[in-house]
Amino acid sequence: MDHTISILARVVLAFVLAVGGGVLSATVGITHARLCALISLAAGTLLGVTAFLILPEAAEAMRWWESALGLVSGYALFFVVSKYVYHVCPACSASHFDEATTHRFSEIASALIVALALHSTMDGLALAAGHEAGHGVDGAMVVAVCVHKVPEGLALGALLLGAGFSRRRATVWVAAVEATTILGGVIGLVVLPGGEQDHLPFWLAAVLAHVGGGFVYLATHAVLGELVKHGKRTVLANFIGGVLLIGVLRLVAGLWE
DSSP, rough: HHHHHHHHHHHHHHHHHHHHHHHHHHHHHHOOHHHHHOOOOHHHHHHHHHIIIHHHHHHSOHHHHHHHHHHHHHHHEEEEEEETTTTOOOTTTTTOHHHHHHHHHHHHHHHHHHHHHHHHHHHHHHHHHHHHHHHTHHHHHHHHHHHHHHHHHHHHHHHHHHTOOOOHHOOOOOOHHTTHHHHHHHHHHHHHHHOSSSSSSHHHHHHHHHHHHHHHHHHHHHHHHHHHHHHHHHHHHHHHHHHHHHHHHHHHHHHHO
C-alpha cells in the first residue's frame, strides 16, 4: 500500500504542477522570456537525470549496446510522433506555436492530444520506474519531471488561449491532457514489481534507458528551438543550471547511500 501511495503521490504532484502552469498561463499570462528560461531549466534537468542517473544505472544491468538501443528507441519514438503526428511537448516546441499554428488549431487538435497524451503517459511511467529503481534515481527523477511539467502546462495553456479557447475551457483541456500522467503512473504500478530493487533488473534498466532516450529528445529539441529564436545567454545559463541541479542531487544522494 505504501508503495502504491508513493507512486500515486509522485504522478499526482506532476499533474498538479502541469495544471497549475496551465491555470497561471490562462489567468495571468507569462512572457516568452520567462517561459524560455523555464523551458531551458527543465531541459537541463531532463538531460541531467539521463546522463547522471539513468545511463549509469542502466550500464550496471545491461551491456553498453543494450543501453544504447534503449536510448535510441526512446528518442526514435518521440521523433516519429513529432514528425508524423504532432509535437510531443508544447514546452519544447513553444517557439513553433506561431499565429498560423493557433489559428488552425481545430485542424490539429486530435493529433496534438494524441502526441501530448503519449508524452504525459511516458512521464508518469518514468516516475514509477524511477521509484522502482531507487538507488538515488527516484528523487532526481521527481525533480526533473516536475520541473518540466510547469513550463509544459504554461505553454499548452498559452497555445489554447491563442487558439481562441476561453480561460476556463483552456484550463479544462490542460487538465484532461495532463491526466494521462496519472495513467502512466498506474500503468507503472501494474507492470512494474513493487518495492525498490537491491539490484536493477535488466528489464527495468531497459525501461529507464527508453525513458532516457525520450528525455534526450525533449531536452535537445527544447534547447535548439529556443536558441534559434531567443537569447543564447538565457537559454544556456538556465540549461546548464538544470544539468548542474541534477548533478548536485546525484552527488548528495551518493553520499547518503
